[in-house]
Amino acid sequence: MQKGLKREIELYEKRTPRSKQAHARALGRLPLGVASNYRAYEPYPLFVREGKGGHLWDVDGNEYVDFGLSFGALMAGHSHPAVVRAVESRLRLGTAYGMPHDMEWELAEEICKRYPVDMVRFGCSGTEATMHAVRLARAATGRDRIIKFEGAYHGLHDAALVSVKPRLEDIGSVEEPTPVPGGAGIPPAHVANTLVASFNNLPSVERQFEKHPGEVAAVICEPIMMNVGMCMPEEGFLPGLRELTRKHGALLIFDEVKTGAKLAWGGACEFFGVRPDIVCLAKSIGGGLPLSAFGAARSVMDLIGQHNVFHGGTFNTNPISMAAGLATFREVLTREAYEHVDRLNKRLLGGYRRVLESSGLKACVVGAGANGVILFRATPVRNYRDWLEVDAELWRHYWFGMINRGVLSQPYGRDEQWTICVQHTEADIDRHIAAFEQVAPALAQTQSGTVQVGAAR
Numbered sequence: 001m002q003k004g005l006k007r008e009i010e011l012y013e014k015r016t017p018r019s020k021q022a023h024a025r026a027l028g029r030l031p032l033g034v035a036s037n038y039r040a041y042e043p044y045p046l047f048v049r050e051g052k053g054g055h056l057w058d059v060d061g062n063e064y065v066d067f068g069l070s071f072g073a074l075m076a077g078h079s080h081p082a083v084v085r086a087v088e089s090r091l092r093l094g095t096a097y098g099m100p101h102d103m104e105w106e107l108a109e110e111i112c113k114r115y116p117v118d119m120v121r122f123g124c125s126g127t128e129a130t131m132h133a134v135r136l137a138r139a140a141t142g143r144d145r146i147i148k149f150e151g152a153y154h155g156l157h158d159a160a161l162v163s164v165k166p167r168l169e170d171i172g173s174v175e176e177p178t179p180v181p182g183g184a185g186i187p188p189a190h191v192a193n194t195l196v197a198s199f200n201n202l203p204s205v206e207r208q209f210e211k212h213p214g215e216v217a218a219v220i221c222e223p224i225m226m227n228v229g230m231c232m233p234e235e236g237f238l239p240g241l242r243e244l245t246r247k248h249g250a251l252l253i254f255d256e257v258k259t260g261a262k263l264a265w266g267g268a269c270e271f272f273g274v275r276p277d278i279v280c281l282a283k284s285i286g287g288g289l290p291l292s293a294f295g296a297a298r299s300v301m302d303l304i305g306q307h308n309v310f311h312g313g314t315f316n317t318n319p320i321s322m323a324a325g326l327a328t329f330r331e332v333l334t335r336e337a338y339e340h341v342d343r344l345n346k347r348l349l350g351g352y353r354r355v356l357e358s359s360g361l362k363a364c365v366v367g368a369g370a371n372g373v374i375l376f377r378a379t380p381v382r383n384y385r386d387w388l389e390v391d392a393e394l395w396r397h398y399w400f401g402m403i404n405r406g407v408l409s410q411p412y413g414r415d416e417q418w419t420i421c422v423q424h425t426e427a428d429i430d431r432h433i434a435a436f437e438q439v440a441p442a443l444a445q446t447q448s449g450t451v452q453v454g455a456a457r
């Protein structure tokens with residue numbers, strides 16, 4: 001391990017003994033000591049006491065400016081007053097009905113105003129939204145296969161958990177990536193139905209269509225691939241996908257679980273001016289409560305209406321999540337909120353770029369909407385394979401350096417990115433930049449090899 005990283009981890013352990021204790025206890029009852037694999041990291045994860053606005057406190061009482069924001073699910077920030085009011089006003093009126101109520105139509109209206117869909121159904125997680133979208137596309141086309149992009153994450157169902165973080169030695173050529181199951185327990189028959197293409201590479205998509213004529217139900221894509229830091233679509237890529245899917249009679253699914261609420265008022269569809277067939281939403285649309293949705297044209301959603309495709313869920317549209325969702329759409333994610341967050345993100349990106357220049361650290365920053373990321377490589381990534389070249393050890397040094405200076409710069413994981421919430425202020429952004437200013441010289445030193453000791457992990 002490099003010296004600088006080692007120092008930061010020692011400091012982390014000194015500052016967070018209660019997290020260490022809590023994790024040791026949790027290990028006895030929860031695999032990895034956490035409730036989602038994404039939350040586990042060495043030496044142990046921070047355990048949280050509370051969150052408020054754009055800030056977070058760990059169980060040792062350390063305070064952080066929070067740009068992790070629950071893996072980007074909190075563009076509203078923690079406990080936004082409008083969300084709290086809405087939830088409190090419903091809490092004593094029942095927390096689950098398993099029966100219809102008016103907020104369903106109201107929230108569906110809000111969604112249809114923003115995204116190019118006629119009808120929606122709701123769920124509680126992004127996984128559900130993409131799972132139902134894939135099933136709908138299969139039913140609409142009578143075909144079984146889908147095309148996804150290497151490195152893209154669309155949740156935990158079998159069709160999606162293919163080539164999420166495959167190892168370089170397993171992935172074949174960039175023009176024709178080999179599908180790799182994302183862990184044990186995924187039947188090979190499911191993997192066979194998930195074809196894999198390379199992001200920003202239309203010929204690799206076309207190749208899959210040509211190899212499997214008349215068999216592809218849909219292309220599922222995150223308009224900005226956000227589980228490899230941030231991978232922007234190159235000019236023409238998304239319109240190209242639109243054309244290819246039309247040409248081959250397949251549907252285009254936009255997984256807007258991350259981009260839907262955070263990129264722009266009307267999500268990636270508005271931002272890039274591309275109209276997919278199915279839109280999936282989750283994370284930030286619920287203002288911090290579990291809420292997801294998928295929507296499409298009436299002709300596609302009618303497959304559910306005509307009892308051809310089954311969709312259900314006991315906690316779908318529970319009144320607490322729906323009240324939170326309504327407050328989020330009406331009072332939190334306003335046009336003005338996007339301007340505020342955009343301004344703050346520009347300030348943060350500008351700050352990072354200045355520090356990179358003054359410190360000599362070789363990295364690049366990418367950002368859009370409420371999100372941004374520093375990538376420890378010379379140029380932005382075009383696809384998953386570029387992202388594999390990001391310096392993992394340096395990233396860890398960065399993350400622990402930032403957390404030790406009171407800034408949760410992004411969720412743990414070099415595949416993640418920062419989120420700015422509507423409750424962040426310029427002072428929060430300046431604190432983030434100041435922390436990076438302190439950490440960057442040591443990163444630059446490590447990068448130039450002047451303090452490297454021992455073998456990399």
Ligand SMILES: Cc1ncc(COP(=O)(O)O)c(C=O)c1O
Pocket residue numbers: 071124125126127128130153154155156222227255256257258282283
């Ligand atoms: C793009 C994308 N799609 C789907 C999901 C799955 O959402 P959930 O964790 O709510 O099931 C995620 C989660 O990170 C995501 O980033």
